[in-house]
Amino acid sequence: MKYIIGNWKMNKTAGEIVEFTRGLKKYKFPKNSNVIFGLAVPYVYLLGMSKLQGHFLIGAQNVSSHENGAYTGEISAEMLADVGLDFCIVGHSERRHLFNESNADVNNKLKRLQEYDMLPILCIGETLEEFEANKTKSVLSEQIKSALDGLDLKKEMIIAYEPVWAIGTGKSASAEIIKDTTAFIKDELNALKVDYPILYGGSVNPANASEILHIENVDGALIGGASLDSDKFVQIGSCLY
Ligand code: PEP
Numbered sequence: 723m724k725y726i727i728g729n730w731k732m733n734k735t736a737g738e739i740v741e742f743t744r745g746l747k748k749y750k751f752p753k754n755s756n757v758i759f760g761l762a763v764p765y766v767y768l769l770g771m772s773k774l775q776g777h778f779l780i781g782a783q784n785v786s787s788h789e790n791g792a793y794t795g796e797i798s799a800e801m802l803a804d805v806g807l808d809f810c811i812v813g814h815s816e817r818r819h820l821f822n823e824s825n826a827d828v829n830n831k832l833k834r835l836q837e838y839d840m841l842p843i844l845c846i847g848e849t850l851e852e853f854e855a856n857k858t859k860s861v862l863s864e865q866i867k868s869a870l871d872g873l874d875l876k877k878e879m880i881i882a883y884e885p886v887w888a889i890g891t892g893k894s895a896s897a898e899i900i901k902d903t904t905a906f907i908k909d910e911l912n913a914l915k916v917d918y919p920i921l922y923g924g925s926v927n928p929a930n931a932s933e934i935l936h937i938e939n940v941d942g943a944l945i946g947g948a949s950l951d952s953d954k955f956v957q958i959g960s961c962l963y
Contacts, residue, residue, distance in 0.1 A: 724935060725880065725921055725942030726959035727760040727843065728949025729783060729811060739767060743774065745952030751777065755963045758942075759956075761949065762811050762843075765797055769805055781809035781843070784817060787830035799831075803838035810835055811944075813845045813869065815886045825868035832869060836877055843880045843944065844869055845923070846907075850887035858885075859906055866910050879918045882944040883907055888924025890946055895924055897933055904939040928954050932961035 734742070751759075760779030763771050771780045786796035802810055812835065813828040828844070835842045846865040848858040862883070883904055888895045895903075904920050911918055922934055923944030934940060935958075948954040 723919070723941065724757050724959075724962050725760065725919060726757060726955070726962075727762065727779070727781075727809075727882075727921065727942065727944050728955055729762045729814070729923075729944060729946050730764065730950060731783065731816070731946060732764060733950055734764070734767070736767065736770070739763075739770070742950075742952045746956065749956045749960075752963050757959050757962045759959055760809060762809075768802075768807060772806060775806070775808065779808035781807050781811065781841075783811045783814065785810050785812065785831050785834060785840075787827050787834060789834065799834035799838045799840055802835075803840050807840065809841040809843055809880070811843045811845060811882075813865075815845060815847055815884060815889060819849075819886070825865060828865075828869050829871055829873075832873055832879075836874055839877065841878050841880065843882050843921070845882045845884050845944070847884040847886050847889075847924075853885060853887055858903060862903070862907060863910055866907070866914075870914065875914060875916045879916075880921060880941075881907060881911070881918050882921040882923050884923035884944060890925070892925050894926060894930055894934065895922070897937055900934060900940060901937050904937065908939050926958060928957040928961075931958040935962055 762781045762783045782802050785799050790798050812831045817823045848861040852861050885895050900922050919941035921942045921944045922940050926943045926945045927948045
């Protein structure tokens with residue numbers, strides 16, 4: 723199974739979403755294919771997107787680390803489950819770096835999602851500084867261990883390896899780096915006796931998708947910029963069928 727998951731971030735109006743879904747209509751998605759498409763959309767559009775469910779997984783980009791109560795502006799895991807979402811992204815590098823989310827926050831968010839059996843897509847990845855200082859593996863190892871601490875590891879999860887220096891830069895990591903790093907993540911997961919799918923994210927586009935998606939241990943892609951365009955988004959997945 724390969725996952726093609728778009729992350730719209732804080733983009734699109736309702737009108738642009740209508741254009742996007744119209745754009746999808748010209749494509750035939752093969753039945754029984756082993757490719758699963760999904761979209762993580764802004765909260766306010768989640769209910770409207772449920773029309774696509776069945777064909778696409780629909781998910782949120784973030785969840786509160788708290789349960790319910792006096793947390794103005796927050797959205798709880800219970801609410802996400804209540805509106806029937808399929809998944810939720812946790813620990814995206816923009817949350818970690820722009821909103822100071824710590825490994826402990828990420829761990830709490832995963833716990834909240836597990837309480838409602840919601841599938842998490844856990845993002846991990848090193849900064850440019852860490853990459854250049856050869857710290858990628860120690861950073862990833864720490865991110866994985868702290869995120870999974872105290873969780874029920876038998877429940878489903880997807881891991882997205884997203885080198886921070888490749889996100890939104892137009893410059894994806896090389897196939898060699900992706901192969902080496904995802905093999906390392908697989909070993910770390912095996913040591914914990916789990917076998918979660920591993921996605922790669924960071925400037926995936928129709929031109930580099932085929933090479934990336936055929937790398938051993940890469941079970942799909944998390945796509946930012948290119949997922950905003952229905953043609954590019956579908957083309958990325960179509961290299962698999
Ligand atoms: C992302 O934000 O998860 C991402 C991978 O973005 P982009 O594809 O634009 O690099």
